Amino acid sequence: MGESTGVLVIGGGPAGLAAAIAARMKSFTVTVADGAKPPIDKACGEGLMPGTVAALRQLGVGIRPHDGRVFRAVRFVDAATSVEASFSGASGFGVRRTVLHQRMIDRAQECGVRLLWNTPVTGLRTDGVVLGNAIFKAKWIIGADGIHSRVRRWIGLDRSTRRETRFAQRQHFRGKVWTDCMEVHWGRRAQVYVTPLGNDETCVALISRDPRMRLQDQDAWKEFPRLAGHLHYAEPSTLERGAVTVTRRLNQVYRGNIALIGDASGSVDAITGEGLCLSFQQAIALADALGSGNLERYQRAHCQLARRPNTMSRLLLLLDRYPSLRARTLRCLACEPGLFSRLLAVHLGESSPEFLAATSLRLGWQFLTA
Numbered sequence: 001m002g003e004s005t006g007v008l009v010i011g012g013g014p015a016g017l018a019a020a021i022a023a024r025m026k027s028f029t030v031t032v033a034d035g036a037k038p039p040i041d042k043a044c045g046e047g048l049m050p051g052t053v054a055a056l057r058q059l060g061v062g063i064r065p066h067d068g069r070v071f072r073a074v075r076f077v078d079a080a081t082s083v084e085a086s087f088s089g090a091s092g093f094g095v096r097r098t099v100l101h102q103r104m105i106d107r108a109q110e111c112g113v114r115l116l117w118n119t120p121v122t123g124l125r126t127d128g129v130v131l132g133n134a135i136f137k138a139k140w141i142i143g144a145d146g147i148h149s150r151v152r153r154w155i156g157l158d159r160s161t162r163r164e165t166r167f168a169q170r171q172h173f174r175g176k177v178w179t180d181c182m183e184v185h186w187g188r189r190a191q192v193y194v195t196p197l198g199n200d201e202t203c204v205a206l207i208s209r210d211p212r213m214r215l216q217d218q219d220a221w222k223e224f225p226r227l228a229g230h231l232h233y234a235e236p237s238t239l240e241r242g243a244v245t246v247t248r249r250l251n252q253v254y255r256g257n258i259a260l261i262g263d264a265s266g267s268v269d270a271i272t273g274e275g276l277c278l279s280f281q282q283a284i285a286l287a288d289a290l291g292s293g294n295l296e297r298y299q300r301a302h303c304q305l306a307r308r309p310n311t312m313s314r315l316l317l318l319l320d321r322y323p324s325l326r327a328r329t330l331r332c333l334a335c336e337p338g339l340f341s342r343l344l345a346v347h348l349g350e351s352s353p354e355f356l357a358a359t360s361l362r363l364g365w366q367f368l369t370a
């Protein structure tokens with residue numbers, strides 16, 4: 001092939017396309033190579049948090065109202081309690097993964113990114129990547145090849161500080177949508193994450209430490225009686241699709257002229273709903289670093305961006321692991337719903353350290369008195 005580009009992105013999922021768009025907006029010539037062909041689907045909760053919508057807007061990706069459905073709050077539900085927190089500013093948006101992918105492709109093409117589908121990268125060199133039998137030369141290489149990243153392994157950055165794996169299944173259901181919230185239903189062995197995608201379609205994702213749990217499994221539904229009631233008359237509109245979700249922090253996210261982004265660069269548990277937001281914010285930070293020719297800047301920004309979602313991911317995984325802590329927490333939040341709104345604001349990064357300290361104190365007090 002013997003071709004060359006300023007930036008070569010390995011992987012054309014959401015993180016890779018965001019990185020490509022952001023780099024192109026800094027005037028780099030950009031090529032994306034992906035082994036698959038659109039529409040690329042993936043098991044996902046399909047919820048865009050307000051920050052995710054804002055980051056997409058910053059990248060110029062247009063999501064249209066009829067692409068999905070607005071949700072105004074997050075609701076936690078267990079057998080005994082249901083409590084919700086509204087977003088204080090902009091709303092979230094539920095959108096099918098394939099629709100999001102298409103909108104990102106549209107934007108990448110509009111800015112002049114070259115897209116190579118059905119084109120797996122099979123090797124790496126400092127001056128480029130191996131595509132088929134040829135070397136495609138690039139000044140900068142971005143590894144956006146997802147949770148099982150080969151680029152990460154090729155450049156020896158697989159060492160991570162912590163790692164926790166859970167198993168997920170996603171399916172869509174057609175039937176009247178009952179909620180304008182993103183709902184997290186807490187069961188004994190799993191959570192089910194529900195996102196409204198329109199008036200008559202809902203995305204349902206089950207996440208568990210048990211790899212055998214399935215949405216098809218009637219036993220699993222016994223843990224979620226309220227949700228089972230809502231979905232009683234709904235029909236599955238897609239097949240179940242599986243994935244793993246990994247909590248992983250890397251010590252380093254670049255080596256030489258090669259940087260990692262999105263799930264390849266470390267990830268938070270899917271229950272946070274923050275994976276896409278992180279990827280898009282990383283893309284913007286990476287393009288800035290490429291612009292200044294200094295990937296150390298990206299390393300610092302990456303650490304900073306991951307801090308809050310990592311903390312929230314750890315807290316949510318504690319609720320998953322300890323049922324009595326979970327029941328008590330939900331009771332506390334139900335007693336003082338304002339506190340849940342404050343925690344959601346912290347989760348979305350809307351708050352100052354003082355706000356965080358005051359919220360922690362209120363949560364502590366509720367725990368002692370509930």
Ligand SMILES: Cc1cc2nc3c(=O)[nH]c(=O)nc-3n(C[C@H](O)[C@H](O)[C@H](O)COP(=O)(O)OP(=O)(O)OC[C@H]3O[C@@H](n4cnc5c(N)ncnc54)[C@H](O)[C@@H]3O)c2cc1C
Binds near residue numbers: 010015044
């Ligand atoms: C069950 C579940 C629910 C989730 N729910 C949400 C949610 O509601 N909201 C949210 O914000 N986030 C959610 N996430 C997280 C989100 O899905 C991920 O963070 C996001 O998909 C990361 O995108 P990515 O581009 O890094 O990886 P991917 O989407 O995995 O893309 C990687 C791409 O790289 C390509 N590739 C791999 N190897 C090569 C190669 N050698 N050569 C060329 N191409 C290659 C693949 O074909 C693929 O297209 C969820 C995750 C899970 C598992």
